[in-house]
Amino acid sequence: MNEPILSIKNAVKRYGPVNALDGVNLDVAEGEFLTLLGPSGSGKTTLLSAIAGFIALDEGQLALRSADITGKPPEHRDFGMVFQGYALFPTMTVRENVGFPLKIRKRSASEIEKRVNEALEMVQMSAFADRMPSQLSGGQQQRIALARAMSFDPQILLLDEPLSALDKKLRADLQWELKDLHQKLGVTFIYVTHDQDEALSMSDRIVILKDGAIQQEGDPNTLYDQPRNRFVADFLGKSNFLEAAVVAGSGASFQCETKGAAFTLDTQTPCREGETITLALRPERLRLGLPGEEFVPGTVKQVSYLGERCQVLVTREGGDEFLVSRPTWKTDITPTPGLQVSIGWDADAPVVLAPA
Amino acid sequence: MHVSAFKIFFQTGAWLVIAFLVLPILVVLPISFTDTSYIGLPKEGLSLQHYANYFTDPDWLNATWTSVWVGLVVATCASVLGTAFAIGCWFLSDRAAMVARWILITPILVPPVVQSLGFYRFWVKLGLIDTHVGVILAHTLLALPYVSISVFAALSNLDRNLPRAARSLGASVMQTVWAVVVPAARPGIATGFIFAFIVSFDEIVGVLFITVRNVQTLPKMIWEGIQDNIDPTIAAVATLLIVLTLIATAIGVLRRT
Numbered sequence: 001m002n003e004p005i006l007s008i009k010n011a012v013k014r015y016g017p018v019n020a021l022d023g024v025n026l027d028v029a030e031g032e033f034l035t036l037l038g039p040s041g042s043g044k045t046t047l048l049s050a051i052a053g054f055i056a057l058d059e060g061q062l063a064l065r066s067a068d069i070t071g072k073p074p075e076h077r078d079f080g081m082v083f084q085g086y087a088l089f090p091t092m093t094v095r096e097n098v099g100f101p102l103k104i105r106k107r108s109a110s111e112i113e114k115r116v117n118e119a120l121e122m123v124q125m126s127a128f129a130d131r132m133p134s135q136l137s138g139g140q141q142q143r144i145a146l147a148r149a150m151s152f153d154p155q156i157l158l159l160d161e162p163l164s165a166l167d168k169k170l171r172a173d174l175q176w177e178l179k180d181l182h183q184k185l186g187v188t189f190i191y192v193t194h195d196q197d198e199a200l201s202m203s204d205r206i207v208i209l210k211d212g213a214i215q216q217e218g219d220p221n222t223l224y225d226q227p228r229n230r231f232v233a234d235f236l237g238k239s240n241f242l243e244a245a246v247v248a249g250s251g252a253s254f255q256c257e258t259k260g261a262a263f264t265l266d267t268q269t270p271c272r273e274g275e276t277i278t279l280a281l282r283p284e285r286l287r288l289g290l291p292g293e294e295f296v297p298g299t300v301k302q303v304s305y306l307g308e309r310c311q312v313l314v315t316r317e318g319g320d321e322f323l324v325s326r327p328t329w330k331t332d333i334t335p336t337p338g339l340q341v342s343i344g345w346d347a348d349a350p351v352v353l354a355p356a
Numbered sequence: 357m358h359v360s361a362f363k364i365f366f367q368t369g370a371w372l373v374i375a376f377l378v379l380p381i382l383v384v385l386p387i388s389f390t391d392t393s394y395i396g397l398p399k400e401g402l403s404l405q406h407y408a409n410y411f412t413d414p415d416w417l418n419a420t421w422t423s424v425w426v427g428l429v430v431a432t433c434a435s436v437l438g439t440a441f442a443i444g445c446w447f448l449s450d451r452a453a454m455v456a457r458w459i460l461i462t463p464i465l466v467p468p469v470v471q472s473l474g475f476y477r478f479w480v481k482l483g484l485i486d487t488h489v490g491v492i493l494a495h496t497l498l499a500l501p502y503v504s505i506s507v508f509a510a511l512s513n514l515d516r517n518l519p520r521a522a523r524s525l526g527a528s529v530m531q532t533v534w535a536v537v538v539p540a541a542r543p544g545i546a547t548g549f550i551f552a553f554i555v556s557f558d559e560i561v562g563v564l565f566i567t568v569r570n571v572q573t574l575p576k577m578i579w580e581g582i583q584d585n586i587d588p589t590i591a592a593v594a595t596l597l598i599v600l601t602l603i604a605t606a607i608g609v610l611r612r613t
């Protein structure tokens with residue numbers, strides 16, 4: 001990475017016994033779209049608030065382009081922020097809202113006029129310049145909030161679940177627009193969400209948080225294909241978990257066994273003979289076959305159709321359940337509850353998880 | 357029928373309650389037009405002499421003027437202090453702010469006589485007895501809770517992220533308060549101002565305790581008027597006040613619809 005635009009060193013924030021941030025280290029690259037992803041209460045808002053300067057860290061440092069900004073008040077940080085509830089100023093028109101940061105910075109009237117028009121154009125809201133925020137729909141308000149946060153060319157744009165109050169269709173539209181804007185403007189985005197689909201579809205890089213600590217960070221592909229631990233594998237997409245014993249093997253190929261079913265495992269993760277490992281298997285990597293065709297026998301418990309894909313829940317003796325996701329067009333087997341089947345996977349499909 | 361008896365009972369009751377509320381007010385109306393020189397109903401005809409008296413008697417006019425300007429000063433002081441207090445509490449919104457809010461509304465909870473006694477003892481020490489400053493101070497204390505309560509109400513639905521948004525956009529704390537919070541509180545401040553004025557304008561218990569000769573307000577003059585002369589001008593003043601109130605209320609209602 002080149003010099004990071006923002007660098008967070010060992011950030012700690014405590015609320016009584018709760019560690020809202022528990023030693024977070026993070027570098028943000030210039031121009032990237034970084035997403036903070038995590039379940040409710042994982043510390044996403046706390047981290048973003050600390051970056052914005054709304055809360056003081058108990059420990060740790062923040063640096064903007066190597067200059068320490070740990071104690072700098074928010075108004076001097078020059079970061080735009082978009083809030084979940086939009087937070088438009090209710091007594092100002094759309095134009096006044098968007099022009100607010102420029103007016104505070106004492107820019108000339110003509111410059112404010114020009115910049116506001118540009119910003120409104122950018123979010124396709126020029127026609128609404130003289131309305132009050134209360135006369136706008138949620139999606140329109142969110143666009144204005146975005147225009148306001150960008151009208152003064154902030155160093156970084158912080159977004160705290162900006163789309164979570166919108167309905168699904170609108171959310172999808174705005175996701176594209178946000179992504180588009182990010183590409184057009186080249187500003188660094190730090191985006192908070194608890195919606196994994198949103199994170200996967202928009203981000204250059206995702207940081208997964210849990211209990212105030214980073215679980216894993218990386219680009220969407222890496223996180224999805226190589227989750228480091230059970231939490232990540234479960235949180236980002238769906239996973240099946242499987243305990244298996246390493247029977248033989250070395251280097252990058254091992255023979256494994258799970259409750260009588262033997263299979264080959266190709267992995268870069270070092271394993272030792274005799275060790276018990278936990279594997280994560282994506283539902284779409286599982287194959288469904290007739291009894292005997294694959295190596296794990298089981299019974300179909302439930303089937304649900306999701307349009308282009310179909311999810312089959314298979315139980316095997318001993319109680320383990322496997323979720324299999326297969327394209328609906330595959331008609332070699334028509335899974336119905338009670339049907340005897342078998343399950344298999346490619347040798348490189350399982351991911352070895354770090355011990356919890 | 358059983359049901360209709362029930363209905364008659366309650367309708368009669370309702371009218372009686374209304375009569376009970378309104379009649380004492382209405383009774384001043386005929387008295388104010390009396391042609392007698394004492395308080396009583398008109399004998400031979402209607403007369404405007406007591407209205408004329410009110411508008412020509414310098415004592416009545418001075419007392420009215422005192423009540424008006426004291427009320428305006430009180431409303432201004434209470435609005436500034438009460439708004440500042442409410443906005444401060446809104447920003448903090450923690451335990452201390454809750455406690456402070458409760459303490460501030462005690463003037464509403466404490467009986468006026470007890471409070472006035474307190475003012476009296478204290479104002480004697482401070483040398484504020486029978487001064488306009490003393491009255492203004494006492495009335496401001498009494499009016500403060502009304503302002504802060506109505507400003508609290510105006511702020512209660514305000515998004516807590518607004519100050520954060522303003523600060524992230526470059527505004528200092530003071531700029532945030534001026535540009536974002538005060539405008540949102542404005543309706544509450546206006547209501548509070550009117551309430552504060554009314555509190556001061558018709559306050560009598562405190563005034564009786566802490567003033568002697570020097571300060572004469574309208575309520576005190578009415579009170580003393582009933583005490584030692586039975587001048588019907590009092591009824592004329594009361595009628596004028598009722599009419600003024602009705603006009604103000606009507607304007608308020610019309611503007612809202």
Ligand SMILES: Nc1ncnc2c1ncn2[C@@H]1O[C@H](COP(=O)(O)OP(=O)(O)OP(=O)(O)O)[C@@H](O)[C@H]1O
Nearest residue numbers: 015018020038039040041042043044045046047194
């Ligand atoms: N002001 C506060 N006082 C006490 N505890 C707090 C405060 N703010 C946050 N916390 C606690 O810190 C932890 C992290 O909170 P945070 O708001 O950062 O979570 P989040 O990831 O944003 O969750 P969500 O997705 O629900 O918004 C939570 O356990 C929360 O209860």
Ligand SMILES: [Mg+2]
Nearest residue numbers: 044045046160
């Ligand atoms: Mg949050």
